[in-house]
Amino acid sequence: MSHMPNPPTTMLSISGVHTYYGNIEALKGIDVEINHGEIVTLIGANGAGKTTLLMTVCGTPQAARGHITFEGKDITRMPTHEIVTKGIAQSPEGRRIFPGMTVFENIQMGAMSCDPEYFDQDYTRVTELFPILKERQNQRAGTLSGGEQQMLAIGRAMMSRPRLLLLDEPSLGLAPLIVKQIFEVIAEINQTDNVTVMLVEQNAYHALRLAHRGYVLVNGKIAMSGPGSELLERPEIRAAYLEGGR
Amino acid sequence: MTKATRPPLNWLALLKESGVAAFVALGLSIVMFGLRTVDQQGGLGLQTRWSWVVLAVVSVFIGRLVLAIYRETRQPPHTYSGTQDSEQNRLAECVQKISKVVAPLLIIFAIVLPFLPFSSRYIIDVATLVLTYIMLGWGLNIVVGLAGLLDLGYVAFYAVGAYSYALLAYYFDFSFWICLPLAGIFAATFGIILGFPVLRLRGDYLAIVTLGFGEIIRVVLINWYTFTGGPDGLSSIPRPSFFGLPFSRRVPEDSETFHTFFSLDYSSMHRIIFLYFLILALALITNFFTLRMRKLPLGRAWEALREDETACRSLGINPTNTKLSAFAIGAGFAGFAGSFFATRQGFISPESFTFIESAVILAIVVLGGMGSQLGVVIASILLIGGTELFRGLEEFRMVTFGGLMVAVMVWKPRGLLAHRDPTLRLHAPDHTPESHKSNT
Numbered sequence: 032m033s034h035m036p037n038p039p040t041t042m043l044s045i046s047g048v049h050t051y052y053g054n055i056e057a058l059k060g061i062d063v064e065i066n067h068g069e070i071v072t073l074i075g076a077n078g079a080g081k082t083t084l085l086m087t088v089c090g091t092p093q094a095a096r097g098h099i100t101f102e103g104k105d106i107t108r109m110p111t112h113e114i115v116t117k118g119i120a121q122s123p124e125g126r127r128i129f130p131g132m133t134v135f136e137n138i139q140m141g142a143m144s145c146d147p148e149y150f151d152q153d154y155t156r157v158t159e160l161f162p163i164l165k166e167r168q169n170q171r172a173g174t175l176s177g178g179e180q181q182m183l184a185i186g187r188a189m190m191s192r193p194r195l196l197l198l199d200e201p202s203l204g205l206a207p208l209i210v211k212q213i214f215e216v217i218a219e220i221n222q223t224d225n226v227t228v229m230l231v232e233q234n235a236y237h238a239l240r241l242a243h244r245g246y247v248l249v250n251g252k253i254a255m256s257g258p259g260s261e262l263l264e265r266p267e268i269r270a271a272y273l274e275g276g277r
Numbered sequence: 278m279t280k281a282t283r284p285p286l287n288w289l290a291l292l293k294e295s296g297v298a299a300f301v302a303l304g305l306s307i308v309m310f311g312l313r314t315v316d317q318q319g320g321l322g323l324q325t326r327w328s329w330v331v332l333a334v335v336s337v338f339i340g341r342l343v344l345a346i347y348r349e350t351r352q353p354p355h356t357y358s359g360t361q362d363s364e365q366n367r368l369a370e371c372v373q374k375i376s377k378v379v380a381p382l383l384i385i386f387a388i389v390l391p392f393l394p395f396s397s398r399y400i401i402d403v404a405t406l407v408l409t410y411i412m413l414g415w416g417l418n419i420v421v422g423l424a425g426l427l428d429l430g431y432v433a434f435y436a437v438g439a440y441s442y443a444l445l446a447y448y449f450d451f452s453f454w455i456c457l458p459l460a461g462i463f464a465a466t467f468g469i470i471l472g473f474p475v476l477r478l479r480g481d482y483l484a485i486v487t488l489g490f491g492e493i494i495r496v497v498l499i500n501w502y503t504f505t506g507g508p509d510g511l512s513s514i515p516r517p518s519f520f521g522l523p524f525s526r527r528v529p530e531d532s533e534t535f536h537t538f539f540s541l542d543y544s545s546m547h548r549i550i551f552l553y554f555l556i557l558a559l560a561l562i563t564n565f566f567t568l569r570m571r572k573l574p575l576g577r578a579w580e581a582l583r584e585d586e587t588a589c590r591s592l593g594i595n596p597t598n599t600k601l602s603a604f605a606i607g608a609g610f611a612g613f614a615g616s617f618f619a620t621r622q623g624f625i626s627p628e629s630f631t632f633i634e635s636a637v638i639l640a641i642v643v644l645g646g647m648g649s650q651l652g653v654v655i656a657s658i659l660l661i662g663g664t665e666l667f668r669g670l671e672e673f674r675m676v677t678f679g680g681l682m683v684a685v686m687v688w689k690p691r692g693l694l695a696h697r698d699p700t701l702r703l704h705a706p707d708h709t710p711e712s713h714k715s716n717t
Contacts, residue, residue, distance in 0.1 A: 115593035127588035144593025
């Protein structure tokens with residue numbers, strides 16, 4: 032896809048991570064590396080542990096074993112709200128916007144953890160990426176359409192000036208045209224705003240086309256990894272995630 | 278939808294529904310109305326009042342039938358959805374606009390009330406009581422309405438405030454004006470002490486723990502006889518002074534009282550009116566504080582926490598600290614109200630801080646519409662002023678009260694004024710920038 036910054040330096044490193052829900056081992060020793068400036072996607076079937084891995088990076092739930100380091104700092108045992116202040120933002124599964132608050136208030140909430148000095152500048156940038164949010168700024172967020180809510184969730188995450196953006200299924204339940212639009216913005220955020228992206232997706236075709244590299248999760252383990260275009264060509268990937276997909 | 282498409286009334290179903298309701302009424306009223314214990318020679322005897330039972334059953338039957346017919350003939354059928362709450366919301370938005378005018382008028386009315394010709398001592402006493410509950414309602418609104426933490430033990434902080442004032446005054450001879458802030462701080466401290474262990478709980482579980490906490494405080498107050506006076510309570514709590522000028526008839530030597538200082542004739546009304554203004558000021562401070570908080574990041578975080586805790590955490594908000602602050606601030610205002618209560622009554626005992634008080638305060642917040650400041654005022658007037666007003670109905674007072682509550686649940690399931698006003702409205706393309714002031 033796009034040119035890679037040279038030489039690649041590790042931003043987020045997940046090594047030997049095990050995560051449990053009670054007695055159930057959801058992640059069984061995961062090793063993932065994300066370099067500065069990359070878009071890395073995690074694909075896999077339902078229940079493979081994609082969302083769990085993303086949430087483990089954020090500290091809810093915390094990894095039982097293994098280490099997660101972000102820009103050289105160990106964040107494995109850090110509470111979620113502190114991890115966010117280190118430069119990781121998340122657009123969680125199911126968008127999780129604040130439905131009773133206006134669009135603008137939602138965006139303000141995104142900027143809670145950083146210096147208000149940057150607010151105007153960041154807000155302008157977010158509304159450049161998603162002009163519809165500016166049109167809807169006084170509307171209650173609960174009245175937005177699914178696509179607009181997803182844009183709001185990403186926009187809100189961008190307000191905390193992240194260096195790493197975690198996106199959990201931004202294409203969930205959206206029309207193909209909207210998915211395309213959102214994926215274009217993700218690429219734009221990555222290139223122009225220099226934000227590294229970790230993308231969890233069911234929509235393997237779009238995700239692998241967009242990403243520099245991809246990981247395939249099966250039952251809590253990494254089954255395969257490699258550049259996005261390469262994974263797209265693999266027959267087993269085509270069979271498992273792409274046939275009849277798209 | 279046009280009227281023609283509506284199917285005819287299903288009378289059989291309606292009669293059946295009313296019949297079931299009447300049957301339930303029969304079961305309940307036999308015990309509650311039908312049998313009555315009376316004193317007879319040689320012990321307790323039973324008296325029957327079957328006419329009452331018949332009256333209850335018939336009225337329930339007819340009432341239910343009328344309600345059901347009303348429901349069936351209404352166009353369109355009553356439905357609610359989570360996000361598109363159009364009708365209710367539009368009405369509330371309308372009230373919102375009116376409230377911008379109503380709120381200042383209400384404040385002006387509250388200020389001039391004691392000087393109006395019809396204001397007897399009774400009216401001012403009732404108004405003081407209503408204002409106490411308005412203040413408590415506004416305080417609890419921070420916890421329940423804004424932060425969304427269901428607190429069933431709010432009266433505990435009210436009790437802490439009242440007892441801190443009484444005990445500080447008793448043991449250290451502090452004046453009201455020193456005790457008032459101290460009582461608030463004590464109550465807030467108790468809020469933090471309770472908050473630390475329990476705020477990891479959510480929803481129903483939190484409600485149960487706070488309910489338990491309310492009882493613990495009351496039981497401690499009853500049993501710690503040597504310190505709190507136990508069930509006897511604490512009496513002769515000092516009255517507040519007007520910045521050092523007492524409201525007493527007798528003028529102490531080489532000092533002055535309120536009426537000599539302003540060269541007025543002594544009247545016991547001075548103190549009553551002073552107390553009225555005191556609670557009015559305290560309540561308004563609570564209100565302005567809340568309105569101000571809503572526009573600050575912390576207040577915004579409270580509201581966000583109510584809507585989605587997981588999202589808040591992923592936005593870098595520390596949920597524990599945010600909840601604790603809401604809990605402590607709400608408790609602090611209950612503490613202020615408690616110390617006012619103590620000084621007004623001159624006597625406090627654990628009797629005044631039972632669960633029913635928590636329930637009434639919560640009912641005020643919920644009835645008014647969660648998070649609505651004006652709603653709390655209206656609900657307090659209805660609930661507290663209303664029960665005073667219906668005193669003439671004697672034993673039917675609570676029934677009337679219950680009936681009113683049911684009516685609200687039927688017609689306004691989200692509270693009287695349920696509408697969240699944005700804290701800030703940005704300029705629309707054809708408007709000039711305007712910072713939006715919210716009153717409700």
